[in-house]
Amino acid sequence: MGPRTLSCLLVMAFLVPAVFAQSTCLGTDPCVANCKNCSPNEKVPDPEDCRGYYMCIDGTEENNYYPLPFDCDDGEVFNFTEHDCVKGDSCEPCGTTTVSDCSYECPAATTTTAPLFDAIETDPVSIPSFYDCNSYYTCGDDGQPDGSGTCEPETPFFDGEKCQTDETKCCHCHAYCPKDGDPGVIADPLDCRGYYLCTGDDAGAVPTTHGKCNDGEYFDTILGKCSASIPCMTQCTNVIGADGCIEPFTCLEIGYFARCPLAKQCTPDYYHCTEATGAYQEAQSCGSGTVFHPDSHNCVTSDRCP
DSSP: OOHHHHHHHHHHHHHHHHHHHOOOOSOOOTTOOOOTTOOTTOEEEETTEEEEEEEBSOSSSTTOBOSSOEEOOTTEEEETTTTEEEEOSOOOTTOOOOOOOOOOSOOOOOOOOOOSSOOOOOOOOEEEOSSOTTEEEEEOTTSSEEEEEEOOTTSOEEOSSSEESOGGGOOTTOOOBOTTOOSEEEEOTTOTTEEEEEOSTTTTBOOOOEEEOOTTOEEETTTTEEESSSOOOOSSOSOBOTTSOBSSEEOOSSEEEESSOSTTOOOSEEEEESSOSOOEEOOEEOSTTOEEOTTTOSEEOGGGOO
16 A cells, blocks of 8 residues: 555545534435435425425425425525525526414413402403404303304404404404414415425414415315315405405406505505405506505505505
8 A cells, every 4th residue: 555545535534524423314316306314394405396305204204295385475586505585586597487463273271279368350361253353252260162252343453362443453364373283284264375384483474485386276175285286275365464465366256446445555466356256366557657545446546545
């Protein structure tokens, strides 16, 4: 064995431990969804969509991720070196082209013992109705709803704690991860094509990790996957979001409708329904610098809009 061979072996002896000491997530190839050595809930690329990603369950196997992909926010793409969504519109190779504190569960049941003094009366805890922002339920000591109520016309919208006047704070129709639920995917109540991921870290809260089925497919709430053989079953239609706007929009009647219907928001965007078929409608925009009036339902100059 010559001096040159010996020096090479010595170099390798120092390099090998350093290489094997590393345990990095292998989801660094945009063409492969690979969770090997990844941490739980780490993101790896969706090979079919550079604006999407998969969430790893853990790093024991390459394909140990939740079976459905999730999408980045508008104006973002997935960066496979940072393992996260970043601002931009340029796709990597292989690509194709508002959190609420609302809770729908009552606090846990309380146990009482014989009081030494008279009990202090407290207001009952209220939780929102899933489908109606004007209604709420009151919780009993057993941790279950035992009554209901309706907000007064002066304060018509329930925000999870009280009735108030701001419609954008409504608690109804949010996706929700039950406190005692298992990790998995749940339906998007606003869009029969969409779904959310409940990881376990967001138990008892509104999830934010969202995905959408391919064209022609809808989310099957029973099987927890997308399917082309089931009908669209959107739980809530045309709900005003926290930004005061409706997205997505379903045509339930013929006419013109503001995308942001609150009178204080005059934006150029609107929806035009020519049929009341229950189909989704893409937004259109007023031209020449005009905005859509939410009351008169036509395009006007901004000085004519409240």
